Amino acid sequence: MAPRFPPDRLPTAYQEFLCAYPAYEHTAALDDLRARHYSRLDEQGHVYLDYTGGSLYADSQITAHMDILRRGVYGNPHSSNPTSKAATELDERARQYVLEYFNAAPDEYVCIFTPNASGALKLVGESYPFAPGDRFILTFDNHNSVNGIREFARAKGAEVIYVPVVPPDLRIDERTLRALLDAPFAGKTLFAYPAQSNFSGVQHSLAWIQLAQAQGWDVLVDFAAYAPTNRVDLSACQPDFVDLSFYKIFGYPTGIGCLIARKAALKKLRRPWFAGGTITLASVQGDGYFLAEGEAAFEDGTINYLNIPAVEIGLKHIAGIGIETIHQRVMCLAGWLIEQLMSLRHSNGTPLIRLYGPVETTMRGGTVTINFFDPDGHHFDFREVEAEANAHNISLRTGCFCNPGAGEVAGDLTAEEMRDCFQNEERMTFEQFLMVMDNKSPGAVRVSLGIVSNFADVYRFLTFAESYLDRHSPKTV
Ligand SMILES: Cc1ncc(COP(=O)(O)O)c(C=O)c1O
Numbered sequence: 001m002a003p004r005f006p007p008d009r010l011p012t013a014y015q016e017f018l019c020a021y022p023a024y025e026h027t028a029a030l031d032d033l034r035a036r037h038y039s040r041l042d043e044q045g046h047v048y049l050d051y052t053g054g055s056l057y058a059d060s061q062i063t064a065h066m067d068i069l070r071r072g073v074y075g076n077p078h079s080s081n082p083t084s085k086a087a088t089e090l091d092e093r094a095r096q097y098v099l100e101y102f103n104a105a106p107d108e109y110v111c112i113f114t115p116n117a118s119g120a121l122k123l124v125g126e127s128y129p130f131a132p133g134d135r136f137i138l139t140f141d142n143h144n145s146v147n148g149i150r151e152f153a154r155a156k157g158a159e160v161i162y163v164p165v166v167p168p169d170l171r172i173d174e175r176t177l178r179a180l181l182d183a184p185f186a187g188k189t190l191f192a193y194p195a196q197s198n199f200s201g202v203q204h205s206l207a208w209i210q211l212a213q214a215q216g217w218d219v220l221v222d223f224a225a226y227a228p229t230n231r232v233d234l235s236a237c238q239p240d241f242v243d244l245s246f247y248k249i250f251g252y253p254t255g256i257g258c259l260i261a262r263k264a265a266l267k268k269l270r271r272p273w274f275a276g277g278t279i280t281l282a283s284v285q286g287d288g289y290f291l292a293e294g295e296a297a298f299e300d301g302t303i304n305y306l307n308i309p310a311v312e313i314g315l316k317h318i319a320g321i322g323i324e325t326i327h328q329r330v331m332c333l334a335g336w337l338i339e340q341l342m343s344l345r346h347s348n349g350t351p352l353i354r355l356y357g358p359v360e361t362t363m364r365g366g367t368v369t370i371n372f373f374d375p376d377g378h379h380f381d382f383r384e385v386e387a388e389a390n391a392h393n394i395s396l397r398t399g400c401f402c403n404p405g406a407g408e409v410a411g412d413l414t415a416e417e418m419r420d421c422f423q424n425e426e427r428m429t430f431e432q433f434l435m436v437m438d439n440k441s442p443g444a445v446r447v448s449l450g451i452v453s454n455f456a457d458v459y460r461f462l463t464f465a466e467s468y469l470d471r472h473s474p475k476t477v
Pocket of ligand 1: 145
């Protein structure tokens with residue numbers, strides 16, 4: 001079979017792509033941006049396809065941040081000395097800009113800086129006033145940092161209910177969800193779901209937020225995988241709690257995320273402890289403390305005060321490009337990538353890949369998760385696929401991406417098989433788990449697109465993908 005994606009055919013394929021996706025040409029500014037501020041990617045021959053893992057930063061972000069640090073003298077914030085005031089001013093400006101960027105009215109929402117999205121989720125989990133008779137409802141395709149909230153819920157006697165995703169698209173069956181949300185029940189408490197699944201790229205309806213709230217639920221929406229390539233308008237969808245990691249949106253700095261919470265919802269939370277910075281008064285002899293109001297009560301210790309100004313720089317970088325431009329480019333590339341992957345067939349007509357998620361580009365993002373299969377239908381071990389991709393300087397991600405629920409449905413792992421893994425008290429490693437599930441693929445290969453993805457990145461991945469045509473999985477030869 002003649003290869004369809006040989007390196008020398010890239011220019012022709014690009015013209016064909018532009019005919020099929022003319023909107024891509026409106027995103028040309030991103031090519032200039034990549035050449036000017038992300039040149040290290042092409043200079044070092046990288047094919048970066050792990051934007052859902054972490055986005056990439058522009059040189060200009062680093063320069064702007066270093067300029068701030070070089071120009072000023074900044075001390076630990078929240079004191080009245082001049083260097084402290086200077087740091088406080090920068091950090092509070094960044095906090096206000098976060099709210100502005102996500103269109104969250106400052107009289108309604110607060111922005112709490114956290115180490116990452118997981119830190120934001122833990123704040124909600126450990127402080128939410130779950131009680132016996134309450135329910136915590138969540139979708140199957142949550143990240144583990146949302147799944148982990150179930151342990152706080154259970155410890156306080158609440159019931160945990162998962163809403164399954166349905167293959168092959170891995171979307172939620174809305175009737176099942178509605179039945180759960182609408183059920184007449186006194187202990188309605190928290191409902192959590194991702195705006196976009198980091199496993200399948202599925203985007204769930206943001207209309208669920210107000211539907212659930214109308215029935216008395218508090219709603220936590222994980223925007224970590226959605227925000228990097230989609231506009232988030234919190235005034236329009238009005239969730240109670242939102243978690244984010246900033247490195248996923250603009251690459252730098254790492255180590256900062258946030259919890260954006262409605263003030264009314266935040267008042268319901270009960271912090272399990274106090275720490276430096278979270279109180280107005282604490283006493284050793286008096287054995288008491290008063291928590292501060294608003295975000296201060298949730299930011300433990302000293303915030304990441306020298307890096308927080310880089311959050312404002314990063315968000316302004318995205319705003320300057322326009323999130324719609326990023327979205328458009330990513331969706332053109334994702335649409336073409338999925339079409340081409342789905343059309344790859346072995347000589348005997350069997351498909352090369354299985355896609356875990358929607359084929360169509362509506363209500364999905366640029367996260368494309370697949371497994372490779374040989375002409376006899378045996379899967380290629382995703383770890384070996386990753387090793388081969390590494391040799392081509394292609395950065396993709398394999399495994400279950402901390403999203404076991406979607407992975408189990410995609411890989412056809414049953415509840416019984418999964419329960420068996422936890423029968424034994426002894427800890428099972430992921431490697432041992434893979435050996436137990438030898439006949440199935442409990443993981444996959446994830447390719448994700450982002451801010452400076454281009455046609456050549458996607459083409460080079462397809463060149464790599466088609467090298468699997470007519471090959472046999474080493475496990476079966
Ligand atoms: C959807 C989603 N939620 C939450 C997280 C957790 O983010 P972090 O590891 O930055 O805390 C991730 C990370 O990949 C994610 O993709």
